[in-house]
Amino acid sequence: MTFVAQAQIPTAGLQLHYPFDGNFNDVSGNNRHATLKTGSYQYISAGSPNTSDSAIAVTSSLGTFGLQYEYTSAEDTAFRT
Amino acid sequence: MRVHYSGGEYASFQGGYYSQLPNTNFFPVSTSDTIPNFGEWRLYTYTSSIESDARIHRAYIDTTLVSEVTLHVSVYPNDIMHDFNASYRKINIGYRDGANNLYFHGAMSDFLYYSRAISDEEVKQIFEHRNQEEDLGVKEAK
Numbered sequence: 001m002t003f004v005a006q007a008q009i010p011t012a013g014l015q016l017h018y019p020f021d022g023n024f025n026d027v028s029g030n031n032r033h034a035t036l037k038t039g040s041y042q043y044i045s046a047g048s049p050n051t052s053d054s055a056i057a058v059t060s061s062l063g064t065f066g067l068q069y070e071y072t073s074a075e076d077t078a079f080r081t
Numbered sequence: 082m083r084v085h086y087s088g089g090e091y092a093s094f095q096g097g098y099y100s101q102l103p104n105t106n107f108f109p110v111s112t113s114d115t116i117p118n119f120g121e122w123r124l125y126t127y128t129s130s131i132e133s134d135a136r137i138h139r140a141y142i143d144t145t146l147v148s149e150v151t152l153h154v155s156v157y158p159n160d161i162m163h164d165f166n167a168s169y170r171k172i173n174i175g176y177r178d179g180a181n182n183l184y185f186h187g188a189m190s191d192f193l194y195y196s197r198a199i200s201d202e203e204v205k206q207i208f209e210h211r212n213q214e215e216d217l218g219v220k221e222a223k
Contacts, residue, residue: 016194055190066176
C-alpha cells in the first residue's frame with residue numbers, strides 16, 4: 001500500500017480565493033465575489049494550448065481590465081493586517 | 082496569484098497594505114529573471130507583517146524569496162507602519178486604482194488572499210498543490 005502526501009492550500013486566514021473557473025466567484029467559503037470594474041477579458045479553459053489551468057487573460061488588443069472586491073469596515077480585521 | 086505576463090505596465094494586485102504585484106517597491110521586476118515568459122505559469126506571492134518593531138515585506142516567485150524589505154518603527158511614521166489610508170477598502174486585481182491607472186496584460190489564475198502573512202513553508206504548499214492538480218488533471222476533470 002502506498003500513501004501519497006498531497007499538498008493542500010492553507011485555509012487558516014483564507015479570505016479570498018478566485019480560481020477564475022469561468023467567473024469571478026470566491027470559493028474560499030466567504031462568498032466575497034469580485035466585480036468587474038473595467039475592461040475586457042477572455043476566459044482560458046483548462047486544457048487549452050499553453051495551459052492545463054483555467055484562467056482569465058487580458059491583452060493589449062482587448063484593452064484594460066480590472067477586478068475589485070470592496071470590503072466594509074466590519075471586514076477590516078480580515079483585510080488589514 | 083499565478084500569472085502569465087505578456088506586457089502591460091503593471092501585473093497588479095493592490096490592496097491591504099501597500100501591496101502591488103509584481104511591480105512594486107517591494108517586488109523587483111526590473112530584472113529579466115522575475116518576469117515570466119509567455120506561456121509559463123509562475124506563482125507570485127507577497128506578504129506583509131508586523132514583527133517586533135518593524136513591518137516586513139516579503140515577495141516570492143514560485144517558492145523563492147526574491148525580496149525582503151524591513152521598515153522600522155523608529156524610522157517610518159505610524160501611517161506607514163499600520164494603515165496609510167483608513168478609508169480605502171478595496172482589493173484591486175489587474176489594475177492600480179488612483180491617479181495613474183496601470184493595467185496588467187497577460188493571464189492570471191488562482192488569486193488567494195489571507196488575513197495573515199503566510200510562511201515560507203505555506204508558499205511551498207500552495208506551489209506544490211497547484212503542480213499536483215495539473216499533474217493529476219484535476220482541473221480538466223471538472
